[in-house]
Structures are given as C-alpha cells and as structure tokens.
Amino acid sequence: MDTTVDLDTFSSLVERPDEGARRGAEERWQQLAMPRDGLGRLQELGAWLASARGERELRPLTSTRVLLFAADHGVAALGVSTLEPRGGTADRVRAVLDGTAPVAVLARRYGADVRVVDIAVDADPNEFPEDVVRHRVRRGSGRIDVEDALTADETARAFRTGMAIADEEADAGTDLVLLGDLGVGATTVAAVLIGALCGTDAAAVTGRGSGVDDRTWMVKCATVRDALRRARPVLGDQLALLGATGGADFAAITGFLLQAAVRKLPVVLDGVVSAACALVAQRIAFRSPEWWRAAALTGEPAQAKAYDRLTLTPLHETGVTMGEGVSAVLALPLLQAAGDTLAEPAAVPHAKPLPPRVPAKLPTAADLLDRY
Ligand SMILES: Cc1cc2ncn([C@H]3O[C@H](COP(=O)(O)O)[C@@H](O)[C@H]3O)c2cc1C
Numbered sequence: 001m002d003t004t005v006d007l008d009t010f011s012s013l014v015e016r017p018d019e020g021a022r023r024g025a026e027e028r029w030q031q032l033a034m035p036r037d038g039l040g041r042l043q044e045l046g047a048w049l050a051s052a053r054g055e056r057e058l059r060p061l062t063s064t065r066v067l068l069f070a071a072d073h074g075v076a077a078l079g080v081s082t083l084e085p086r087g088g089t090a091d092r093v094r095a096v097l098d099g100t101a102p103v104a105v106l107a108r109r110y111g112a113d114v115r116v117v118d119i120a121v122d123a124d125p126n127e128f129p130e131d132v133v134r135h136r137v138r139r140g141s142g143r144i145d146v147e148d149a150l151t152a153d154e155t156a157r158a159f160r161t162g163m164a165i166a167d168e169e170a171d172a173g174t175d176l177v178l179l180g181d182l183g184v185g186a187t188t189v190a191a192v193l194i195g196a197l198c199g200t201d202a203a204a205v206t207g208r209g210s211g212v213d214d215r216t217w218m219v220k221c222a223t224v225r226d227a228l229r230r231a232r233p234v235l236g237d238q239l240a241l242l243g244a245t246g247g248a249d250f251a252a253i254t255g256f257l258l259q260a261a262v263r264k265l266p267v268v269l270d271g272v273v274s275a276a277c278a279l280v281a282q283r284i285a286f287r288s289p290e291w292w293r294a295a296a297l298t299g300e301p302a303q304a305k306a307y308d309r310l311t312l313t314p315l316h317e318t319g320v321t322m323g324e325g326v327s328a329v330l331a332l333p334l335l336q337a338a339g340d341t342l343a344e345p346a347a348v349p350h351a352k353p354l355p356p357r358v359p360a361k362l363p364t365a366a367d368l369l370d371r372y
C-alpha cells in the first residue's frame with residue numbers, strides 16, 4: 001500500500017454542498033402550510049441534507065451508518081480514565097458488536113446499521129471478526145506526553161484507511177454517517193489536539209471524560225500540558241500533529257472526514273474525538289465543515305471550543321456525555337424528521353402570502369397600568 005498522503009489536494013477536491021438544492025429546499029419549506037419558519041431547526045437540517053445530497057426532490061434517508069473507530073491510547077496507562085486501560089476498549093467493542101451497548105440499542109430503534117473499525121485496539125486480533133480487525137494498523141499508541149503516538153508510516157496508513165472507508169461507504173450507497181469512537185483515554189488526546197489548534201492552555205481544554213475525580217483530573221491536566229508542548233513544533237503539519245499527539249483513530253477519522261466531504265457524504269459528529277478530528281480536517285480543507293453537523297455537546301470543554309471554531313451548532317441538548325456515538329444516533333430522528341417533512345408531496349400552499357415577520361411589541365409596565 002502506498003503510504004504517502006498529499007493533503008494539499010483536499011482543499012480543491014472538497015466542493016461546497018449544492019447551493020441550488022439548498023435554495024430549492026428553502027422555497028419548499030415556504031410552501032408548507034405552517035407559520036413562517038414553523039419547523040425551526042428542522043428547516044435548516046432539511047436544507048443541509050438536500051444541499052449535501054444535491055437533491056431538489058429530497059429522498060428519505062434509507063441507508064444510515066453508525067461508524068465507530070476504536071483504538072487504545074498510551075496515555076491511558078497514566079490512569080487518566082475511569083475505564084481500565086487493559087481491556088477497556090475491547091470490552092466496549094464487544095458490547096457494541098453483541099448489540100448491548102446503548103449505541104447499538106438506539107441504532108436498532110432508528111434503523112441504522114452499526115460498523116466498528118478496530119484501527120488500533122490493544123487486544124488479540126482473533127477476538128474480533130475479520131471485518132472489524134482487518135483495518136488495524138497497530139495495537140494501541142505511544143504515550144503522547146513523552147513520545148509520538150504513531151510513526152509517520154502508521155499515521156499515513158491510518159489516515160488512508162479512513163479515506164478508504166469513506167470510499168467504501170459512498171460506494172455502498174450510504175446516505176448519512178453518524179460518526180463516533182471507542183477508546184480508553186481518547187478524551188485526553190482530543191483535548192491536546194484541540195488545545196494545540198486553538199492555542200489554549202491545558203486547564204481550559206481538559207474535561208472529566210469518562211467521569212474522572214478531581215485528583216485524576218489534575219493528572220490528566222498535567223498530561224495534556226506536557227503533550228501540548230510536544231504538539232507545538234508540528235502545528236503546521238497536520239499529519240505530523242496526528243502522529244505526534246494524536247492516535248490511529250484520530251488519523252483515520254480525519255482521513256475519513258476529508259474523503260467523505262470529497263465524496264459528498266454528509267456526516268454527523270458525535271463527541272470530543274470527532275470534534276478534534278473535524279478541527280484538524282478544517283485546517284486541511286476549509287470548506288469541509290459544510291458537510292458536517294454537530295450532534296450535541298458532551299460536556300468536554302475542548303469540544304465546545306472546537307465547535308466554536310467550526311461554527312457548528314449542536315442539534316440537541318440531552319445531557320448525554322458518554323460518547324460512543326450515542327449523541328450522533330440521537331440526532332438521527334431529527335434528520336429523518338427533516339427529510340420526511342421536506343420530501344412529503346402533500347405540501348398545502350398558503351392561500352395568501354405570509355405577512356413579513358415583525359418583532360412582537362411587548363407591553364411595557366406603563367401600557368399595562370394604563371389598561372386597568
Ligand atoms: C462504562 C463506560 C462506557 C463507555 N462507553 C464509552 N465511554 C467513553 O469513555 C471513553 C473516553 O473517556 P476517557 O477519555 O475518560 O477514557 C470512550 O471510550 C468513550 O466513548 C464510556 C465510559 C464508561 C465509564
């Protein structure tokens with residue numbers, strides 16, 4: 001496999017979603033029998049879906065994929081997670097594969113298929129089915145506070161694997177991807193990448209992850225601080241950054257996001273990990289965020305900073321903090337609702353044009369007192 005990656009081509013290869021289709025969707029919303037902008041955020045979502053899929057007549061979503069990249073992280077050995085570094089990620093993968101993890105339950109409920117890609121889980125490869133482990137580039141990653149996560153070759157391989165998976169999904173006719181991750185220690189790594197790209201200090205990006213206590217948060221913060229120092233010299237080279245202070249899942253997700261944008265495949269981002277990768281991908285191709293929507297905030301301060309930079313507004317506020325694709329799957333009924341209402345042919349036009357929206361004049365205390 002050729003392991004070179006030319007990042008420069010992405011900025012010209014990633015086009016904007018179809019503006020004509022977006023305008024068509026907006027006109028169609030105006031024809032529905034409802035108050036102006038009556039369907040709120042669904043209207044923006046429907047217009048986004050129409051423009052991403054380039055469809056003036058939006059077809060309902062029929063082939064949605066939950067895509068979870070799984071990897072272990074060297075920093076987990078420092079105790080920065082509440083999950084066991086040994087076997088924790090493998091356990092999560094098993095729970096998704098056997099259908100008991102919340103993301104699997106919800107995916108069944110909403111009719112989405114789940115695909116797990118083991119890109120660097122630290123477990124015996126014979127433990128998982130061939131289609132799950134076949135993309136693995138290594139077991140785990142280096143401790144990013146003191147060493148590189150990956151070699152340059154591993155980084156490029158992981159990145160290209162992510163790109164190949166985007167091609168596989170696009171070729172299979174997937175119409176929407178809900179993108180999540182499984183990985184003990186992953187919120188520490190995500191904090192480093194976002195902190196490095198936003199120029200913030202460790203305390204401003206370090207969160208509670210899987211629920212760490214104050215003492216562990218301090219250890220996590222020191223780890224992020226040390227890794228931020230290691231990120232600084234490679235800030236201008238996104239692949240080098242992913243190799244020095246990222247991991248195979250981060251490299252693969254970044255490659256996936258960029259190639260998905262090239263293939264015009266819309267993606268819903270889940271937690272702080274996909275947010276970190278989205279921020280790296282934006283550096284590579286500035287138009288790429290137009291192909292994504294953010295599901296929700298998971299409570300990680302780094303994620304909120306990343307969405308600020310990406311000008312992405314989360315779709316729902318459910319207090320879900322667990323990552324693992326759960327927030328992204330919870331956004332699916334909203335997207336289905338937007339698609340279905342927009343695709344519905346029985347739009348009843350208004351008998352007369354809607355009056356322009358004028359801000360309501362609210363009564364002052366004097367108005368009210370005059371009345372009595
Ligand atoms: C029981 C349990 C199930 C989980 N499933 C996902 N995560 C979440 O925790 C991990 C990231 O947090 P950290 O960086 O602190 O390790 C990821 O696997 C994420 O999906 C879980 C966390 C717990 C406790």
Ligand SMILES: O=C(O)c1cccnc1
Nearest residue numbers: 209210271272298322323
């Ligand atoms: O944002 C996430 O993905 C996240 C946050 C907390 C715990 N696990 C994952």
